Amino acid sequence: MDASVIVVGAGPSGLMLAGELRLAGIDVIVLERLPGRTGESRGIGFTARTMEVFDQRGLLPRFGDLETGTFAHFGGVPLDLGVLGPGHLAARNIPQSTTETVLEAWARDLGADIRRGREFLSLKDLGDSVEVRVRGASGERVLHSRYLVGCDGGRSGVRRAAGFDFPGTAATTELLLADIRGADIEQRMISDRVSGGMVMTADLGNGIHRIIISEHGAPPRRRTEPPAFTEVADAWKRLTGGDISHAEPVWVSAFGDAARQVTEYRRGRVILAGDSAHVHLPAGGQGMNTSIQDSVNLGWKLAAVLRGTAPAELLDTYHAERHEVGRRLLLNTRAQSLLILGGDEVQPLRGILAELTAYEDVARHLAAKAGGLDIRYDVGGGGHPLLGLRMPRLELDGPVRPTSSTALLRAGRGVLLDLEDNAHLRRRAAAWSDRIDIVTARPATVPEDGPLADTGGVLLRPDGHVAWAAPGSHHDLHTALTRWFGPAR
Template sequence: MDASVVVVGAGPAGLMLAGELRLAGTDVTVLERHPRRTGESRGIGLTIGTMEVFDQRGLLARLGAYETGTMGHFGGLPLDMGILGAAHEAARTVPQSVTEEALEAWATDLGADIRRGHEVVSLRDDGDGVTVTVRHDDGQEEIRARFLVGCDGGRSTVRKAAGFDFPGTAATTEMLLADLRGVELEPRMTGQQVGGGFVMVAKLAGGIHRVIVGEHGIPPRRRTGPPAFTEVADLWKRLTGTDIAHAEPVWVSAFGDATRQVTEYRRGRILLAGDSAHVHLPAGGQGMNTSVQDAHNLGWKLALVLRGDAPEALLDTYHTERHAVGQGLLANTRAQSLLVLGGEEAQPLRSVLAELIEYPEVARHLAAKVSGLDIRYEAGAGGNPLLGRRLPHLPVTTRAGDTTSTALLRTGRGVLLDLDDNAVLRRRAQGWRDRVDLVTATPGPVPEGSPLTGTTAVLLRPDGYVAWAAPGSHHDLATALNRWFGPASGQGR
């Protein structure tokens, strides 16, 4: 084998996956068809869920200066994310180009092999490995890997070549986007219905303003390239009455509301992550953020399988968990599409939902959904409310000093967090010490009503989700360890 894993695509999903694999000690080669980073930023923010992921890996400092805030939206209706009481706020001013630069530096520092100007033209899975044919400036070559992961976007070559089914609906309309210099516009971060369409303005770093504009009832155009800026400016003036034609366009693009998802995230030794697996209307930056979290879910599982610690069946949980998340993503973005792109006929729906958002439980539900905090994976029967959820940020004191549950995950390993100094519990986990850190800690103050109240121990997967908790799990610790980390050392791995 030339590589344990070949990742196709150096966007947020591919780079996050490369970093996760290298953190776990697995070699990885990333193939990217573009010779250099494009600098384009389809996404311009990080949700609370992704902020938690980046904090778990110590990546927030790599993003540089950024602004955070609690205000978001659901289909253009303002939504205060502060109702979630999360440890982080969403980052509002992090362009995707900055996210990619940070992730690439992290993955490269860890030893990932990133090859730009390498375009995949064909692939073959023979059951023992995957052979990839790659075209580059020096000609063509074959690379062989144990697994291949397609992170190459909505028009994924990997998805098409491997024959994944990609059902869904075609775009019915489109919106135009432009990043502009030399213009001052009032921010409309949650968007706004105006006349016969929808407009949005976001202020980015470097004096750049992003405008998004769409007209109700206009079908998408067949395009072979990005729209001309004059098309954006003309539509903007028609809907808002404001002339932006004098601005300097930095980047212009168009996008639609096509909604599709592959029926399976894994076929043999080929897997998909990010936009390769799901496309939808961009709404609140959920696409890029979900893509990063796809990779965060897959990386540690793939590494455990490649090291021989866990059986290959562990990879099936990647499909089970993330396909369900993708279905939820498509459902909520389709609902938002009706609110944003619908004309006057959608106004009664907007009015009713605006009334419902005033109820805290409704606001909390929608805020969690678009923030990535509503995810709960299957973790066995039990009454502990933490099971299957990401552990909330928890200050703890260990023998080494003060730290947090988030910082304990920086190594990318599992963590058994013993909050009751239970020597018997730690002995039961000894056979997994090569994959799981056993940490005895005293928790800091637990807020009233927190699901942590009364919890004496939690088993954290490397992605921060709770695989077992005491009290409340209806299966024992060894069962959970075996399920997520493979058999104990010396037990037939």
């Protein structure tokens, strides 16, 4: 084997997966067609859940000072993440190129082998390994790995080569995007409509503004290269009457509202993550964030199977959990597409939705969806209100120093959190201590009406989701440990 895992694509999902695998000691090669980062930046922010995920791995300081807030939207209808309680922040105006720079440095620091200028050509699933043919500057070469993961975007070559079904709806319209410098642009939210279409702007800092334009009736086009900036400037003038032709284009692109998802996230030794598995209108920046979370869900499971501590069936839970997340994501973004791209006919619907968000339950539901905080996996057992959900940050008074439930996940391992200094609980988990960290700590504060009230122990998966909690779980600790971490040592 050239590596245990070959990842195709050095975007956010591929780099996040490489880092997750290296945290678990798995050797990984990342193949990227482009010789260097382009500076293109489709994603420009993190949802509240992605902020938590990065915090779990200690990555937030690498981004420097982040511009954070509680603002979100659903199809242009404003939402306040503050309704979910304190600490639920989203980050904005972080170019995707910055995210890739941070994740690549992290993955390289951990020992990932990232090879640029390598174009994926074909694959053969040999049953116990995968043969991958690539082309680089010195010609074609064949590599072998135990698993191949396609993180190569919406036009994934891995997806096509492996024969994944990719049903859904084709694009019905085209949107133009440009990051420009040297123009005085009025801030416009998605809810600000213009005659004949929709325009949106965002101040990215450093004198750069992003504009997105959708003209009603503009058909989708099969482009082989980005649109010329003159095309964007002309559309802007038609819709707003303003002239931006003098501006300097930093990046110009076009995209559509296609909505597709593969029917399976794994076929034998070939796995898909990120946009390779699902494409949709990038409403609310959910695409990049969902892709990163795909990789966090997959990484520890793939590592456990490769190390032999868990059976291959653990990988079935990657499809079961993330395919459902992707399905709901497409429903979410298609609903938002109607609100964002529709004309006057959707104004009554937008008005009703704005009225509904005045009700706290509705606001909480939509805010959790926009923030990526509504995901609950079927972990078995039932009974405790946190089972399957991500663990909310809990400040802890440890035996040595204060810590938090989030900081305990930095190593990418499972965590059994003993909140009552229960020696019997720790003994029951001792046979899994090669795979999980057993930590005794007291909560600094626990709200009496919160989900952790009267909770004596919590088992966290490496992705931060709660796999068992006591009292309340119908399954015992042994069952939960075996299901998610394999048989006892």
